[in-house]
Amino acid sequence: MGELTIKDIAKACGVGVSTVSRAINNHPDINPETRKKIMDIIAEKGFTPNNSARNLKRTETNSIALLVKGISNPFFADMIRIMEDYVLRKRYTTLLRHVGNDDDEVAVAQTIVTEQKVKGIVFLGGTFTHDQAALDQLNAKYVFSTIGNLNENATEDKKVANIAVDDIQASCKAVEYLIEQGHRNIALIAEGLNRPSIGQLRGQGYKKALLEHGIPIRPELIYEIKTTDDPYSMENGYKAAFKLLTAHPEITAIFSISDVLAFGACRAIFDLGKKIPEDVSVVGYDGIEQGDYYNPRLTTVRQPVEEMARVTIEHLFEMIEENVDPKDIIMPAELQVKASSGKAKV
Amino acid sequence: MGELTIKDIAKACGVGVSTVSRAINNHPDINPETRKKIMDIIAEKGFTPNNSARNLKRTETNSIALLVKGISNPFFADMIRIMEDYVLRKRYTTLLRHVGNDDDEVAVAQTIVTEQKVKGIVFLGGTFTHDQAALDQLNAKYVFSTIGNLNENATEDKKVANIAVDDIQASCKAVEYLIEQGHRNIALIAEGLNRPSIGQLRGQGYKKALLEHGIPIRPELIYEIKTTDDPYSMENGYKAAFKLLTAHPEITAIFSISDVLAFGACRAIFDLGKKIPEDVSVVGYDGIEQGDYYNPRLTTVRQPVEEMARVTIEHLFEMIEENVDPKDIIMPAELQVKASSGKAKV
């Protein structure tokens, strides 16, 4: 039962506790030989310093936290890897924490800051609106990423660091593409249409495209997912498409606000005996790797993951190290036309 | 900058710190009115108790840790959800931690135990062999899950709690099925064949099936993935299948030791202008949800996820609460024949 403390090590080495502390913290003021001796004994006895105690004392930590909302979103995996690499090169450490869909990420952030003394936080995914008061309490720099144009309606002085794509425009482009392919009965699979969220923005893009091309918006072609826990599931995409296509066989194209939902939709289309893209075109959103392995390859709005990850973490370090003001950075998203979409049947 | 401590709250409430402590810990020895007053002020001021300080003092926590190896394995998402639910019902709290492919999960466990004082640990995924000495140091109960038959060659007294399916047998069944369908040139996509790992076990099952049916093992039909970081990727599956099929067009079936790899393999097959299952049958392993949404639906060895999660967490609590000895539990895996496999071409 290993419950070794720094005291035990100090005793075993015949030195004081502070010397041991210096050894494990790479402190300069220590004789290399003493350090070596101590480190050897530590390795031999298998002592792990207690971080609770460390964090209690320390005032800062050269570490940053990655707060990911939604455990299973494959979209974030790449971003995390890229940011971890960057942080490591900066000689900081990363703390990765997944927060449940129902948890309040700002509250979690608060605990992490006070407990782990992190210098910065990246919020990946999650809700759109945050309690500004709680945010102000946060004794660390933070940046939101891939959540949407948070600052859309914010006043200048309330701006928060945010990296996102222009969801409205990107969605609009995607639907416009479908219209150009001759589609008129275009369904939408979305979520959160009536509350500030990426779902809402993407829904707006869909409507904008239709309106600008003089196509009436038919609410019965819009399926809104209502589940609270993990709305972005293949199962929900399946249900949505199944219901839409059964009730409205005239649908020739589906725009889904996430790739994962789109996979579910594809399954429903196949199960109904229809072909993609011959009978129904499908367009997703996100541009996750999986889409390229799917059969047929999924047409999608690709968010520039690597670029976004890089910009996000760079901006965070700018804020930490150079005290730069929070920026609102909108990045371009690109429609990638693959095999799951094509001309409308005539 | 919210750095409130229990002292601030005590002062604000006009009580002692210990009373505040009692309030936030639902301690029985406290006047309900006093508690209410304190809780109100805490809510108003937005105080979060510092867990580092708490853990430093506490000797136990009614919490268990879920240690997941490999961030992006969709196979675990379900298990985690099920176990979290169970833990919650037991009125314990869950601590979820992802550990990188290169990290030593036992070392991470060690820190978590000493810092968070968790009572139990579930190791999900990860390596096969562990330093028994380090394990013995762990001042908590632990169970390995979905890693493979760890105890295969262990002596009785060294047994470690382990939940797994019989990988050899299940793989053997899967390959036998392919043989029964008339396939003779069956390729294998695997990983870790030469070190104790699930990959090795599944590879053994493949060989066993061939041998028992008098089919010679041709090493050139076995592709072993060598990358260290995340071998179980679609990309690796793609490369493997591409290389196999290009060099050996006579292959009519591929057994892949994971569904994710199988998806990659499918893409390669399509890219080579072949059809699934008409030209090449594909069988995966794991039974993840995605397989059912894939086109064609993936034939796979399904591990009973829900059941395994339940058994895993139940056994952990047995060990914690009733001091039951570690058990070695082998669960049945089931071959699910779907659309990605069929009779061999004649």
Next chain:
DNA sequence: CTGAAAGCGCTAACAG
């Protein structure tokens, strides 16, 4: 029921 006081394991002055 409540407050005072003693540490939990560690780091960071402060003296040597």
Next chain:
DNA sequence: CTGTTAGCGCTTTCAG
């Protein structure tokens, strides 16, 4: 370069 010592914020006896 090294040891001594004072807390970090909290829980938990121990007296009231």
